[in-house]
Amino acid sequence: MTRNKFMSADEAVRLIKDHDTVALIGGGGGLVEPTHVFRAVSRRFLSTGYPRNLTVLHALGIGDKKMEGMNHFAREGLVKRVIGGHWVWSPKMQEMARDEKIEAYVLPSGCVMQLYREIGGKRPGLFTHVGLGTFVDPRQQGGKMNRSAQEDLVELVTIGGRELLWYKSFPINVAIIRGSFGDADGNISLDQEAANVDIYAAALAAHNSGGIVIAQVRTAVDLNSLPARSVRVPGAIVDAVVVDPGQQMSYDLPYDPLLSGERRGPITIDPPEPLNVRSLIARRAYRELRDGDVINFGVGIGEGVAKMMAERDEVGRFYQTIEHGTYGGSLLVGLLFGFARSPSAMIDGPSQFDFYSGGGLDTAFLGFGELDQHGDVNVSKLGGLTVGPGGFMDIAQNAKKVVFCGTFDTKGTKAEIASGRIRIQQHGAVRKLVSKVEQITYSGQQALKLGHEALFVTERAVFKLTAEGVVLSEVAPGVDIKSDILDQMGFQPLIPHDPAVMDRALFTDG
Structure with missing residues (x-):
């Protein structure tokens, strides 16, 4: 059987439906961010008005504090709910939360990443002590950051006499991830990326929820050319591969093998900071x-x-x-x-x-x-x-x-x-x-x-x-x-x- 999962960004984002829950990957400053696909989502919405009322989930901050990353989703009607670990990379989304134009939630980044694994394993959620006594504890705000956020995403439970927080599972309909190399079968390598973050966990959550996985890569490669140990996301759980030849390691850095760990070099020493x-x-x-x-x-x-x-x-x-x-x-x-x-x-x-x-x-x-x-x-x-x-x-x-x-x-x-x-x-x-x-x-x-x-x-x-x-x-x-x-x-x-x-x-x- 011959498969070909390559498609354009515009074709891939047409797979996203109204009211979908979408998991996004990125680490701020452009780190492993599928920028090409994010732009296509924004472009489609501005030209057609769709998709609408998405729930967007991200563990780390995504963006450049100006136009990229989560800023592409900061449009009224495109998103109804955001569950994010870190928001400062998108001032536009912060403003939407402040102005009650979205339902705004914050959960700890690690808990979001680990919750993806629980969703992927069809377990009821993440049970952890992380967050007890803080604003994500339901005895305080339960992670709700504005009045529009009404649903209880976190519950206090007692297991074996120990208090824990239960971060509840929910289906992920779409995961938008990124890698360096991809083949027609959907195998994705991260060999030239600067971090792994939660790429595999988010893809697993979407696939096992019956959803789709869209993977952006810089380079298309032949079938059977990727070493097995280089494949961090197997083709079995990837539905679309989008090639962006202009993909960079960050917004400003095209490619540096020292950042991906492919090569070692001397420890970089910046000039000492003046006494201040x-x-x-x-x-x-x-x-x-x-x-x-x-x-x-x-x-x-x-x-x-x-x-x-x-x-x-x-x-x-x-x-x-x-x-x-x-x-x-x-x-x-x-x-x-x-x-x-x-x-x-x-x-x-x-x-x-x-x-x-x-x-x-x-x-x-x-x-x-x-x-x-x-x-x-x-x-x-x-x-x-x-x-x-x-x-x-x-x-x-x-x-x-x-x-x-x-x-x-x-x-x-x-x-x-x-x-x-x-x-x-x-x-x-x-x-x-x-x-x-x-x-x-x-x-x-x-x-x-x-x-x-x-x-x-x-x-x-x-x-x-x-x-x-x-x-x-x-x-x-x-x-x-x-x-x-x-x-x-x-x-x-x-x-x-x-x-x-x-x-x-x-x-x-x-």
Whole structure:
């Protein structure tokens, strides 16, 4: 029997029907994003008005914060519901959620990836401790981000005397995935991609739900030419293969074999960041590393710790991971967060999150939007906008130690760092240490219950979570405790009789 699953993007998206539930793949900045197919969906809707009222599901952030990725789906009538792990890559979709033009839900990225596997296995859903005590717990918001979101996607259950969250299964009608090479039978290789993420899991969920799988690739190859171990998605579960000869590794990077792990090269060392508030925080956070730690870095200031590891040629002292399934290498930052040059291993995203949820991480370096008196942290809803935690929740809740890295306040803050001290010249208009966070993305009480450690590093003070409360454990030299710290907080921390002074070497060039 001869098969030919190759078709154009416009032909493939005609397979999507009104009211379908569509699983999308991507990792922000264009990472494994099937952009060519996304554009075709948007093009079809604008020209015909169809498909309509889709439910769109994605684990990681997808887009460029401008026009690509989820922005192609941010059209009234095209989408009625979005269940996303991370939203900042699509300002248009964030606005639609804020304006009640869609039903907006957020679930942790790892839980979405793992839920695909449960759907594919025809199991009732994902039962996990991840999310207890946070905004996805149904005792709080249950992952609902606006008034239009009414359905209960998460339920609290007790199994064997243990409280768990039940992320419920539902059919996936379409999965839009991506690979590097594809043949007429639908076999898909990821050999020249920078991550595996949840590509196979999403395809499995769609196929076993009786749905379809559309795979975008850069290169069409002959039948039987792909080595079996290179095929990450077998043709048996793929329905359409769309070739995009212009497919790039990211929006800006055409192809780099160091990013796909096909070749190894020297660890890339960027020029050292000048001494400023962000690099100061990274310097202090770096001191929490211990030889042999399995570690994770979140987007933002935590990336600075990874840069310092590379600068000091100390990458080999630790086991570095990112939630996309990548180990080792030198991390790219900013819009290319999720890419690693010369990685040592790449596994599937759901398996990486199994490792995280099982407590495999020793230390995680993550950002924070808000911190309150209970040690609760918010990164998922800020200023009324849906942000989503990405992999933050899966990582933060389960790492043995979390070092939260962030500025003390924001919007207009001015500080001078020189001669071993810091002087706050102007306080920010927006407080980040508040009496109660807008939304709980990290539960301090849950962390204490699990016996985990949490440290909050800012440019003017370091705080520590204890059973008694949040303790002001270190103060920066040159800072006035009352006017620069306590008067700028929304709660009163516990203060030791003689809080330690942060090392003056942190505040010195060199």
